[in-house]
Amino acid sequence: MYSETVMDHFRNPRNVGVIKDADGVGEVGNPLCGDMMTIYLKIEQERIRDIKFQTFGCGAAIAVSSMLTEMAKGKSLADAKKISNRDVAKALEGLPKNKLHCSNLGADALHQAIQDYEARISGKGKAEPKRKETHEHTHGDKCYCPYCDAEVPEGETFCSACQNDLVEIH
């Protein structure tokens, strides 16, 4: 069900781990959703010099984290901010529709970590972790019913196509 690229990143995830003296940390997801992801950044001259991740989640979530770190590494912050969930999914040669949904955390975690870095250097202190919140679909990705693949509106808890209850946080 997964592409070769997804399985490669799942089997051999790149950039796993923690950066102890990270300049920015992004935490997204919650166990309700199924995935939790933490991104650690080391920034030098407004560039991502090092990036590591930790992920609790399915094969897609781990592959997304791994691919995201590969894509972000060495990029300027301005360019890294442009990386979208869709870009990551595309680089992975696609994800099953119901996994797009659940693995959208990747770019969100990166952007969160960059925000955290920016907040720190501007003296505002650490940004609030997003763990407790729903992840946002800010990059144009759509939600799909996990039962019948019909497109459902953001925040919808009932699929009108197949009449199934959807999880409240999705």
Place this chain on the structure above:
Amino acid sequence: MTAINLDHLSANPLLPEVKDAMIEAIRADYGNPSSQHRIGDRAAEALDAARQSVARLINSPTSKEVVFTSGGTESVNHAIKGVALAHSDRGKHIVTSNIEHNAVLRSLRRLKLLDFKVTSVPVDEYGRVNPADVAEAVTDQTILVTIMHSNNEIGTVQPIEEIAAVTRERKVIFHTDAVDSVGVIPVDVQKLGVNLLSFSSNTFYGPTGVGGLYVRRGTKVWPLLDGGVQEHNKRAGTENLLGIIGMGVAAEAALRDMDRRIAHASGLRGKLMETLPQYIDGFIFNGHPEEVLPNLVSVSIKYVEGESIVLMLDDEGIAVSTRSACAAGALQASHVLLSIGREFADAQGTLVVSFGLENTEEDVIRFLEALKGTVKTLREISPLYNGEAVNE
């Protein structure tokens, strides 16, 4: 390296004798059992023989009380919707439990659209229903109680006889979904005292696409399928004779070998549960310690997610199942695991290991060795793991 199948709940291979019987049945060019000529008579005889074999497996007093269906899902749908439709003039209330299979849950959800009301009773930490809760939930509007015989995720077996005592006294029809029990552990419809009991052929190494519904004499149930008068007018359509013949042979074998199969599965189950602590820490076994299927182990492993474990074990040639939300495609943590009090994250890391006839203790050890490495790798990736894990 040979593959190890520890996911027999998903699919069982056909027994060799079942294959032989089905191949022979293909060659026999059976006709239609409903026909009035000799070609039909031969088919009717084969159908009747299979029905008797299946009736013996569940100790049905007459084979007339066995209806062949297309499998467990149809049987459950038939029982629930058939009772609801036939008795809606008496009331529109149904009692069930919090840990039923989707076939039950979704049949009931469909009926709610027709103004049926459903009361779902809770289970304890082992997944057992308290019969007193059922007694309390039954009202004068209740037409049906449907509670599963054994659970497909944690293996817990319910006190069906005690619940049947309640339904008998209150004159309510009782259906039990016994899809994971029949052919695995002794199931005696007379002793259980149920009106309706659903079961599936593949559970006991018969073909998929065929199952059965026990309908106790006098229980009014509408058919799901209308047409001819097959299956004592309870299920129209020319019978799936090849499948039914296979199911009959599998039923004979299940009855003949049941004690040996239970001893074999229990041995493997015991081995896995005793030995697991030598390989990993931070886990919780799910299900009742004694009232449980012999062929299933459910274990929640902390700080890791089930689909990832399944994919990594698959790379090592080992097939297991998970009840993680991600793998189920439903994005919802298992209602069964949440009902017995598991945290969301622990429910996510739940594996279901189910044994079959060909499994050996070596399989269990190879699984444990592979699991150890998999859990170590995934915990190193997990933000939830801080280097320590404690068993609960």
